Amino acid sequence: MEADPRFAEFVAERGDALLRYGYMLAGNPHDAADLVQEALLKLRGAWHRLHSKGNPESYVRTTMARLHIATWRLRRREQLAWDLPEREHHDPLPSGDERRIWQALAGLPRKQRAVLVLRYYEQLDDAEIAAVLGISRGTVRSQAARALGKLRNAVPTKPMTRGNVR
Template identity: 50%
Template sequence: MTAVLPGERATDRGGGTTADFADFVRMSLPGLLRYGHALTGNPHDSADLVQTVLEKVGSRWAAVLRKGEPLAYVRRSMANANTSRWRRRRREDLVAEFPDAVAAAGHDRLEHEPLWQALRALPPRQRAVVVLRFYDGLSEAEIADTLGVSPGTVKSQNSKAMATLRARLGDSA
């Protein structure tokens, strides 16, 4: 291991600098946490999701930089990781008996909001499309690039999600 002299930047094996990654995390973290919260439905799972994805991205930061658009790459990784988590958890949540109801000391203030409940009930890909479109303000092309799908898939997923949200929320939405 070589020492880093003052004024020099430490580089990882691929050529990207650790300082670049630290700057990226520092600037992107609030938005990634908001995006993760919208994907997962609560701030605790959001923090876990962001941390997991950033650990993986950080270990291959130079390769991510070479691909360009690191924020889009991280968002796509988050959507994929959340879908995998959701699939694993869906199988794990099936229990014969209900656990004892224990009131959580810190609960999510949005938990009982009708819009939030309807959003959380959407399938992961539809939720990701809605969040990226209306929460982050991305265009259909940017969403398609972020999620690695075609623009037509983005349109159809958004259409299905909006129809589901309208049905659950009624005409007032």
Template identity: 80%
Template sequence: MEADPRFAGFVAERGDALLRYGYVLAGNPHDAADLVQEALLKLRASWPRLRAKDNPESYVRTTMARLHTATWRLRRRELLSWDPPEHGYHDTLPGEEERAMGEALAGLPRRQRVVLVLRYYEGLSDEEIATVLKISRGTVRSQASRALGKLRSVVGEYIEEGVMSDHRERR
């Protein structure tokens, strides 16, 4: 297969943004890099058919969300744990609220986290999320509701006074 400079240009231009998106989906840099790599491999295989389309990034992001959900289905019976580091760790997040939110998001089940990422990070509607994940709108709503309930219980006041009030004001 001959290398297409437009594909290489797309990867060079949008690679960092895709990695950030993967991090928000997966909750850690290693799984994020795996998601990006797998999605870009799929894009490369489909590139001859997609290059006429205006938005290959949409294809990659949809693929990443589906891959993440599929991985969740395969791993949902595994109990994953992280050993604490033996040395100190300097958190680069600006505040306790952001760290608490990140920890709370990482603690959500994969499907719930994906629904929240697609809704609040990507700005997709329930209908669009349902299409991306191949689930019903009702499932999208119930997963979002459960996820927000878990976040409220973990982060508490910060969610009610910070994130949720900001979201309500933007509507």
């Protein structure tokens, strides 16, 4: 099969944005890169059919969300057997409240994190989120409410005082 230069252009133009989206879904750069790579492989196979429709990025993002959900469903059933590494590795995080928000977001269950990413990063409504994740709209709302509650508890707000009201 002959390579289409438009596919390479698409990857060059939108690759970084897709990687950021993957990071928001997965919570770490390694899983994000895997999501992007797998989704782009699927896109490459369907490029001629999808490019003519005009929105291949939507296909890739939906594929990434579905791959992410499939991964956490699989991991929920897995029994890991290898030993833990002797020392941990953590990518540096921002400091202060921003750090607590990222840690709280990373600590959310995968479904709750996926709902928040699709709602606030992708700007999808409940019906669209339900379609992407294969769950009901009520489940979308309950997962979002639980996730936001956990984030609120993780990062308490500062009390309002006369000095910081504008």
